[in-house]
Amino acid sequence: MNDDEADGTRDAIRRGAPLDFAIMGAIGGLYMAFMLACVWAPEWLGSRTAFTGPLSVGLVLGLGLVVIIVFSAIGYDMLRRRQEKDVKRASEPGA
Amino acid sequence: MNVTAFVIFLAFVVVTLGITTWASRRSSSRSDFYTAGGNITGFQNGLAFSGDFLSAAALLGVAGLYYQAGMDGLIYGLGALIGWPALLFLFADRLRKLGRFTLTDVLSSQLSDPGVRIFASVANLIVLLFYMVSQVVAAGLLVDLLLGIDFTISALLVGALMICYVVFGGMVATTWVQITKAALLIFAAFLLGFLVLLRFDFDIQSIFTMAMDKHPAGEKIMAPGGLVTGTGAAISLGLTLMFGPAGLPHILMRFFTVPNAAEARKSALIAILIIGSFCFLMIIIGFGAIALLSGDPAFLDETGNMVGGGNMVALHLADALGGNLMLGFVSAVAFATILAVVAGITLAAAATISHDIYSTLVKKGAQTEAEELRVSRWAAVGFGVVSIALSLAFQHENVTFLSVFAFAIAASATFPILLLCLFWKGLTGPGAVWGGVAGLLTALILLILGPSIWVSVLGHDTPVFPYQYPTIVAMPTTFVVAFIVSMIGRSQAVPGQAETI
Numbered sequence: 001m002n003d004d005e006a007d008g009t010r011d012a013i014r015r016g017a018p019l020d021f022a023i024m025g026a027i028g029g030l031y032m033a034f035m036l037a038c039v040w041a042p043e044w045l046g047s048r049t050a051f052t053g054p055l056s057v058g059l060v061l062g063l064g065l066v067v068i069i070v071f072s073a074i075g076y077d078m079l080r081r082r083q084e085k086d087v088k089r090a091s092e093p094g095a
Numbered sequence: 096m097n098v099t100a101f102v103i104f105l106a107f108v109v110v111t112l113g114i115t116t117w118a119s120r121r122s123s124s125r126s127d128f129y130t131a132g133g134n135i136t137g138f139q140n141g142l143a144f145s146g147d148f149l150s151a152a153a154l155l156g157v158a159g160l161y162y163q164a165g166m167d168g169l170i171y172g173l174g175a176l177i178g179w180p181a182l183l184f185l186f187a188d189r190l191r192k193l194g195r196f197t198l199t200d201v202l203s204s205q206l207s208d209p210g211v212r213i214f215a216s217v218a219n220l221i222v223l224l225f226y227m228v229s230q231v232v233a234a235g236l237l238v239d240l241l242l243g244i245d246f247t248i249s250a251l252l253v254g255a256l257m258i259c260y261v262v263f264g265g266m267v268a269t270t271w272v273q274i275t276k277a278a279l280l281i282f283a284a285f286l287l288g289f290l291v292l293l294r295f296d297f298d299i300q301s302i303f304t305m306a307m308d309k310h311p312a313g314e315k316i317m318a319p320g321g322l323v324t325g326t327g328a329a330i331s332l333g334l335t336l337m338f339g340p341a342g343l344p345h346i347l348m349r350f351f352t353v354p355n356a357a358e359a360r361k362s363a364l365i366a367i368l369i370i371g372s373f374c375f376l377m378i379i380i381g382f383g384a385i386a387l388l389s390g391d392p393a394f395l396d397e398t399g400n401m402v403g404g405g406n407m408v409a410l411h412l413a414d415a416l417g418g419n420l421m422l423g424f425v426s427a428v429a430f431a432t433i434l435a436v437v438a439g440i441t442l443a444a445a446a447t448i449s450h451d452i453y454s455t456l457v458k459k460g461a462q463t464e465a466e467e468l469r470v471s472r473w474a475a476v477g478f479g480v481v482s483i484a485l486s487l488a489f490q491h492e493n494v495t496f497l498s499v500f501a502f503a504i505a506a507s508a509t510f511p512i513l514l515l516c517l518f519w520k521g522l523t524g525p526g527a528v529w530g531g532v533a534g535l536l537t538a539l540i541l542l543i544l545g546p547s548i549w550v551s552v553l554g555h556d557t558p559v560f561p562y563q564y565p566t567i568v569a570m571p572t573t574f575v576v577a578f579i580v581s582m583i584g585r586s587q588a589v590p591g592q593a594e595t596i
Contacts, residue, residue, distance in 0.1 A: 013189045013192065013193065013517055013518075014517070014518055014520075017518055020184040020185055021184075021185075023180070023184050024180050024181060024184045024185055027180045028180065028337060031173075031177055031333060031337065032330065032333050034173075035170070035323060035329040035330070035332065035333040036326065036329055036330075038170060038319035038322075038323045038329065039319075039323050039324065039325060039326055039328075039329045040326075042318045042319045042320070043318060045166070045318050045319055046166065046314065046315060046317045046318020046319075047318075048314070048317060053299075053300050053303075054300050054303035054304050054307070054317075055303065055317075056166065056317030056318060058166050058169070058317065058318055058319060059166060059169060059317065059378070062166075062169040062170070062173060063169075063374075063375070063378070065173065066173070066176060066371050066374050066375070067371075069176060069177075069179065069180060069367060069371065070367055070368060070371040072180075073179070073180075073183055073363070073364050073367045073368075074364065074368075076183065076184060076360075077360055077361065077364045080188070080357075080360060081357065084357060
């Protein structure tokens with residue numbers, strides 16, 4: 001066990017799990033929807049009528065997924081850092 | 096032989112051997128050897144993670160796929176990124192809090208059943224060996240293609256270097272080799288992307304317009320084509336790419352190299368930022384290759400196909416944009432990429448053999464640290480020799496199924512058990528073992544009956560199991576069996592005993 005051993009119980013490990021699963025589920029759902037759209041609607045994904053530029057709907061959706069993953073990761077890290085700071089502050093003497 | 100490529104590759108080898116010498120002085124303890132003493136920063140580890148994920152296939156293979164089929168390249172390119180949400184949101188913090196050296200440590204910290212350690216060790220070794228052989232074969236073929244060095248010599252060279260990195264430098268050397276390689280690969284991709292944009296006066300629209308004009312498929316390259324066919328195949332591929340990386344031992348082991356959970360999370364975030372940027376760059380590179388190389392007789396053979404095959408697209412693009420110097424640089428980076436990946440796999444295998452099997456199961460913790468380190472180093476040599484021997488034996492075979500199998504087992508057997516272990520209080524030792532074994536066997540059987548082996552290797556006309564990836568069946572099997580066995584075990588346990596299982 002490492003220095004976080006005291007925290008290493010199943011209960012502590014599961015803390016925050018609903019939020020983690022919610023984000024994971026949302027991204028996983030979007031990705032699966034994208035994959036299924038590739039099977040069910042390749043013509044629609046290849047359409048360029050929705051945009052003035054040359055990018056197809058499929059490329060924009062795929063890149064959108066990349067952007068969503070990147071920004072959700074940044075937001076998640078910021079949220080967890082803030083939570084950790086709050087916990088640390090609360091545990092300080094005199095808090 | 097491309098002299099520039101050879102010189103740059105030689106420089107990479109000299110630098111990485113220098114790193115290994117430096118690292119060997121810092122790898123005196125077991126913790127240093129397995130996890131670099133937990134002293135790698137989140138940023139450094141993020142770079143090393145990117146190095147693990149962005150293999151030669153991510154540059155050469157995906158560029159070839161864009162060139163051949165347009166939009167399909169993006170579907171494949173997303174595969175390098177889509178495994179990261181599971182690693183960041185579900186595992187990063189928790190693994191660092193529970194683990195010490197290996198994935199098996201995490202499972203054993205929650206389930207005291209020795210069967211769990213045996214199952215995890217065996218599953219890890221199978222995944223690592225199959226993944227390793229496919230990588231070494233790919234390395235041999237690539238070096239043969241790029242530098243004109245014979246396959247056997249290439250495989251022996253790759254094997255000797257990776258054993259050297261791991262035996263003498265442990266995780267410190269492996270991590271810094273990965274960081275060096277990741278920096279080179281990212282620089283090469285940025286440079287290629289920049290040169291493509293420069294050629295088109297930074298007008299992205301004109302790249303896509305010219306690509307559609309020049310490609311034989313015209314506007315169809317903007318839509319998905321033949322990569323994903325059928326609903327079941329799409330779901331199975333999606334599950335494998337999303338959850339396979341979260342079950343790969345050499346990836347998970349990297350979370351133990353940072354000092355705390357916050358740094359583990361940061362390293363995953365850095366990897367996501369780098370790999371996400373890489374996805375964007377590959378679109379520019381891929382469509383730029385279509386626009387610049389299509390129809391150019393300098394890069395096409397008599398039949399109109401790319402000289403050297405689809406994997407040469409990125410290299411031909413480098414040649415077209417920057418001449419022999421750029422071609423040599425990208426070729427050397429591609430080889431360095433493979434070298435770094437196999438070193439990480441070898442280290443994870445050595446840790447499994449020495450720490451999980453020898454130290455914990457055989458010696459039951461009664462060995463000295465020096466003795467375990469000695470076994471680790473010999474295990475690295477043994478694993479490397481076996482991998483090279485197998486890669487030489489399989490050099491003329493289509494070994495794609497080996498990497499498919501590694502990902503399928505990781506997604507089907509290792510990932511579900513790790514997930515249940517972390518999040519479900521009801522999981523018991525027998526539940527984990529039976530669930531994992533059921534998933535492993537299901538994945539193995541369906542893989543043999545699927546197109547990768549039944550048709551491509553055994554030569555039958557049609558596969559018994561229709562999908563290349565068995566994850567759509569094997570992963571639920573693991574969850575269901577683990578759940579049922581755990582529930583039966585808990586119902587049979589005397590009151591008060593279940594909580595202590």
